[in-house]
Amino acid sequence: MMFLPFNLPLFPLVSLIIAIMIFIPYKRFLSAKQTHHNQPPSPRKLPIIGNLHQLLGSNPHRSIQALTQNLGPLVLIQLGSVPVLVASSAEAAQEILKTHDVIFASRPKLNIIDTLTYGSKTIAFSPYGEYWRQVRSIAVLGVLSSRRVQSFRRVREEETRLMIDQIGENCGSLVDLGELLNSLTNNIVCRVAFGRKFDGMTFSHLLERFVYLLGSFSVGNYIPWLSWVDRLNGLEARTKKTAEELDEILEVVLEEHLIKRRAAEDDVGGGSYESQDLVDVLLDAQKENNQNTNNFTLHRDFVKAAITDIFAAGTDTTFSAMEWAISELIRHPKVMKTLQQEVREIAQGKSMISEDDLENMHYLHAVLKETLRLHTPLPLLISRESTQHVKLMGYDIAAGTQVIINAWAIGRDPSLWEEAEKFRPERFLNSSIDYKGKHFEYLPFGAGRRGCPGIQFAIVIDELALANLVYKYDLALPDDVRGEDLDMSELTGLTLHRKYPLVVVPNPCF
Numbered sequence: 415m416m417f418l419p420f421n422l423p424l425f426p427l428v429s430l431i432i433a434i435m436i437f438i439p440y441k442r443f444l445s446a447k448q449t450h451h452n453q454p455p456s457p458r459k460l461p462i463i464g465n466l467h468q469l470l471g472s473n474p475h476r477s478i479q480a481l482t483q484n485l486g487p488l489v490l491i492q493l494g495s496v497p498v499l500v501a502s503s504a505e506a507a508q509e510i511l512k513t514h515d516v517i518f519a520s521r522p523k524l525n526i527i528d529t530l531t532y533g534s535k536t537i538a539f540s541p542y543g544e545y546w547r548q549v550r551s552i553a554v555l556g557v558l559s560s561r562r563v564q565s566f567r568r569v570r571e572e573e574t575r576l577m578i579d580q581i582g583e584n585c586g587s588l589v590d591l592g593e594l595l596n597s598l599t600n601n602i603v604c605r606v607a608f609g610r611k612f613d614g615m616t617f618s619h620l621l622e623r624f625v626y627l628l629g630s631f632s633v634g635n636y637i638p639w640l641s642w643v644d645r646l647n648g649l650e651a652r653t654k655k656t657a658e659e660l661d662e663i664l665e666v667v668l669e670e671h672l673i674k675r676r677a678a679e680d681d682v683g684g685g686s687y688e689s690q691d692l693v694d695v696l697l698d699a700q701k702e703n704n705q706n707t708n709n710f711t712l713h714r715d716f717v718k719a720a721i722t723d724i725f726a727a728g729t730d731t732t733f734s735a736m737e738w739a740i741s742e743l744i745r746h747p748k749v750m751k752t753l754q755q756e757v758r759e760i761a762q763g764k765s766m767i768s769e770d771d772l773e774n775m776h777y778l779h780a781v782l783k784e785t786l787r788l789h790t791p792l793p794l795l796i797s798r799e800s801t802q803h804v805k806l807m808g809y810d811i812a813a814g815t816q817v818i819i820n821a822w823a824i825g826r827d828p829s830l831w832e833e834a835e836k837f838r839p840e841r842f843l844n845s846s847i848d849y850k851g852k853h854f855e856y857l858p859f860g861a862g863r864r865g866c867p868g869i870q871f872a873i874v875i876d877e878l879a880l881a882n883l884v885y886k887y888d889l890a891l892p893d894d895v896r897g898e899d900l901d902m903s904e905l906t907g908l909t910l911h912r913k914y915p916l917v918v919v920p921n922p923c924f
Contacts, residue, residue: 454486455486455490456492459491464492465492465493472913474906475793476822478491478823482820487505488501495636496522498817499800499806500819501817501818501819501820506806507861510817511819511860515862517801518800518862519862519863520543521539522797522798522816523541524539526653527539530624531719533715535549536726537549537867538864542863549716549719554867556699557695558867558868558871567769570875571766571768574878575882577594578882578883580594582886584920588892588918589918590917592916593915595879598733600729603724604617608692617663620659620660624660624722625909627649627652627656629908630649668697672697692721696720700712700717724868726908728872731792731872732875734791734911736880738912739781741900742781742789744890749781749837753781753884757884760775761885767878767882772874772881778877780839781839783856784841785837787825787826788825788835788837790858792821794820796860800815819857821858821860822910824854825858850869885923886922888920889921892919
C-alpha cells in the first residue's frame with residue numbers, strides 16, 4: 415500500500431499562480447539557516463516552490479528519477495517549504511526500511527488523506543505509535559492472516575469463474591479487459607469485506623474517485639500560505655463530497671451488520687470463519703479491544719477506516735498488476751506460450767484452474783514477479799517522515815524530513831538487474847527473491863514496519879485470475895495490431911496504471 419501524495423494533472427492552476435509570484439522576494443526561504451550542514455546533494459531549486467516545477471507531468475516517478483539520477487542514491491529536494499529525501503538505490507532503501515526503520519516509520523500529515531481516511535486512522539496512513547500498532551495487529555492477525563485469506567477461497571474462485579464466463583460470452587468481440595479485471599477485484603473485495611456485492615457501477619466509480627483523490631496534490635501541504643488554492647480549484651470540496659458519500663455507504667453496511675449481530679446475540683462465538691466477513695471481524699476486534707481497560711478505545715471510525723484501507727490496497731493495486739501482466743504477455747508471445755504450456759500441463763484438462771493448482775506453477779510466479787518489478791504498483795512508496803535527526807549513509811537528515819523511496823527506479827536499476835528494461839520472467843526462476851521486503855532491490859510491497867500486510871491477499875487473486883485467463887483464452891489485439899506495438903504508456907495517481915484501456919479480442923484456447 416505505497417505513493418507520492420499528489421496527482422500532478424491537478425497542478426496547472428497552481429503553476430500559474432506560482433509563476434506570477436516566482437520573483438517575489440522570499441528572504442526567509444533563501445537564507446534559511448541549516449541545522450545540519452552535511453546534507454545529501456540537492457538539485458537547484460526556485461524560491462517558494464523549490465523543485466515542484468520539475469515534477470510536472472503524469473509520471474512523477476520518472477520525473478524524480480530524471481531529477482536525482484546524477485546526484486547519487488540519496489538526494490534532498492525541496493517541495494515548497496518541505497524538505498524531501500529521495501532514495502533511489504537498494505542500499506539507501508535498506509538503510510531507511512531496515513537499519514533506521516523506527517526513525518522513518520511515521521507518516522506526514524496530509525490534508526486530503528486526512529479527510530478521506532477519518533483523520534488518518536488507516537493502517538497505511540496513521541502516524542507511527544500505539545494506535546498504529548494496535549490496528550496493524552488486528553489486520554495481520556484477524557483480517558489478513560493465512561487462515562483468514564484461505565477462508566475466502568470460494569469467493570475468489572466463484573468470481574474468477576464469473577469473469578471467465580463473461581469473457582467467453584464475448585469471444586471474437588472487443589473486450590475491455592482492464593474494466594473486467596477491475597470489476598473482478600471490486601467484487602471479491604466487496605464480498606470479502608461486506609458479505610455481498612454492490613449492484614451497478616455507483617460504488618465502483620466512488621472507489622475510483624476515492625483512490626484518485628488519495629493521490630492528488632494539495633497545495634497547502636507544501637506551501638501552507640497558498641492553501642486557499644485547494645478551495646479555489648475545487649479539490650477541497652471534491653474531497654469532502656467523496657468522503658461523505660463513502661461514509662454514507664459504510665454507515666449502511668455497519669448498521670446492517672450490527673442489526674444481524676444483535677439478532678444473533680445468543681450465537682456464542684459470532685459464527686465460523688466461513689460465515690464471517692471482514693466487517694464482522696473488525697467489529698469483534700473493536701468489541702474485544704474496548705472490553706480491555708488497558709487499551710484505548712477504538713471508535714466506530716476505526717472500523718470504517720480499516721475498510722477503506724482494504725479497498726484502497728485490495729482493489730486498485732491488485733487489478734493494475736493483472737492488467738500490466740496481461741499487457742506484457744501480449745507483447746511477448748514466447749513468454750505467453752511458455753506460461754500457457756505450464757498451466758495446461760498442471761490443469762490436465764480441468765474446466766478451471768483452482769487455487770490448489772497454483773503452488774506448482776513456478777513460471778506463473780515468475781511472470782507476476784517480473785511484472786511487479788517493471789510496473790511497481792506504487793512506484794513511489796508512501797511517504798514517510800523522520801521523527802528525529804539521523805545519520806544516513808554519512809549524511810545528516812533532520813527530524814521532520816519527508817522520505818520518498820523510488821521503488822520503480824530501484825526495480826529498473828541496471829547495476830542490480832541484467833537487461834533491466836526487458837521483460838524476462840526467467841530471472842526469477844530458481845531465485846530466492848520474493849515479495850516479503852527482505853530483498854531491497856525488489857520492493858513492490860514495501861518493507862519494514864510499514865510494508866504492506868496484504869501481500870498474500872493480493873497475490874492469490876492475481877495468480878488465480880492470470881492462470882485462468884491464459885488457460886482459457888488466446889488474447890489478440892484488435893485490428894491485427896502486433897503485440898509488440900501495444901502502447902504501454904503510464905498514468906500515475908495512487909497507483910501505476912495503463913494510460914489507455916487494454917482492449918483485446920479473446921478466442922478460446924480449446
